[in-house]
Amino acid sequence: MKRIRLQTKRIHFAFAAVLLGSALLFAACASRPEPGAHTKAAEEAITALNYTQAVEEAKTAIVTGEDARQAYRLMGIAYLRNAGYAEAAEAFQSALSRSDGIPDAMDYDMNLYLAECKKRLGAYEEAVTVYDHVLALRPSDAETLYERGEAKLKLDRLTDATADFDAAVRLQNRDMDLRIRIYLAYAEAGYEDAGKSVLQEALNSFGNAMSYYEKGKAAYYLGNNAEAQSLLEKALTSSRGEERAQTVLMLGLTGERQGDFGYAVDVYTDYLENETQDARILNRRGICRMEQGDYRLAIADFEQGKALQDAEAYRALARNEITAYEYLGDFSKARKLMEEYMQRFPDDEEAAREHAFLSTR
Numbered sequence: 001m002k003r004i005r006l007q008t009k010r011i012h013f014a015f016a017a018v019l020l021g022s023a024l025l026f027a028a029c030a031s032r033p034e035p036g037a038h039t040k041a042a043e044e045a046i047t048a049l050n051y052t053q054a055v056e057e058a059k060t061a062i063v064t065g066e067d068a069r070q071a072y073r074l075m076g077i078a079y080l081r082n083a084g085y086a087e088a089a090e091a092f093q094s095a096l097s098r099s100d101g102i103p104d105a106m107d108y109d110m111n112l113y114l115a116e117c118k119k120r121l122g123a124y125e126e127a128v129t130v131y132d133h134v135l136a137l138r139p140s141d142a143e144t145l146y147e148r149g150e151a152k153l154k155l156d157r158l159t160d161a162t163a164d165f166d167a168a169v170r171l172q173n174r175d176m177d178l179r180i181r182i183y184l185a186y187a188e189a190g191y192e193d194a195g196k197s198v199l200q201e202a203l204n205s206f207g208n209a210m211s212y213y214e215k216g217k218a219a220y221y222l223g224n225n226a227e228a229q230s231l232l233e234k235a236l237t238s239s240r241g242e243e244r245a246q247t248v249l250m251l252g253l254t255g256e257r258q259g260d261f262g263y264a265v266d267v268y269t270d271y272l273e274n275e276t277q278d279a280r281i282l283n284r285r286g287i288c289r290m291e292q293g294d295y296r297l298a299i300a301d302f303e304q305g306k307a308l309q310d311a312e313a314y315r316a317l318a319r320n321e322i323t324a325y326e327y328l329g330d331f332s333k334a335r336k337l338m339e340e341y342m343q344r345f346p347d348d349e350e351a352a353r354e355h356a357f358l359s360t361r
Helices: 037-047 049-065 068-081 085-096 105-120 124-137 142-154 158-171 176-188 194-209 212-221 225-236 240-258 261-272 277-289 295-307 314-328 331-344 349-358
Strands: none
Touching: 037 049, 037 068, 049 068, 049 176, 049 331, 068 085, 068 277, 105 124, 105 142, 105 194, 105 295, 124 142, 142 158, 142 176, 158 176, 158 194, 176 194, 176 212, 212 225, 212 240, 225 240, 240 277, 261 277, 277 295, 277 314, 295 314, 314 331
């Protein structure tokens, strides 16, 4: 899953609950009832990354008569962020079963969450089935086509996956981020050449109209690191906002790929000192500083990043901070941080194994 937010991801119609058939008629999105006190508390807990508390508040919301559909949805999001994929799937199915039969945006949103849970659990056939029903209602949704293609690749259904990816690209031909995600999906499945062809086709078709940033990203994933670095440096002169942050991340990675961590640190530092704080960039700078052996500076970056409470970056920052203390030889501090981490993310099996290791040091 690329991003998880409290609000629905896209304003699309959806279908109600446990895989209703495609005969449902579309309807305007129904307004959501005002959340009760415990539902609001669950939302606030998710925002604060307190997922265990969010689940408890959602459960209390249900038993005290607040809107169960909203509460189960929030419970599902909390479990999903906490790597409790089976529990998240059950919560989303409970929420979907409480739909009123008129599909709305929340139903659509929750079915995509449910499919993501199925993929995380390795139940790719079930995920494909969910996507099939979504696409029966929204056949021109490029994001869902991509997600279904990714699931089909996991089932080694290359031809079917390619058909979905090609359909998604036809719908959003100029979307380089979509093409890069397709490349990454192919590469992970062992079909990197197929992925590169998706990027190369874009360069051949409309490369002259692409920005330096777009061409730089394409060059990076095509393996042309020096070209990517040159293009991304040019992109920095005019990029703004989120694209500027993404450009900095990509440019830093060109340095990391070459083992030039000093260059990467300089790129990240220039942004952090002159633009704004960004948890993702702090995480990358911290990783580079660990590679340079500057563990205390790395720890400072991870701590600063954690303080920003970025839901997507927080887990990586927390784990990397623990690793930095281990490299520093401070196993007592690493153990304490791991205990805090396990309280927040009790379903992280990899962290549980690391926790067991630290307890012996």
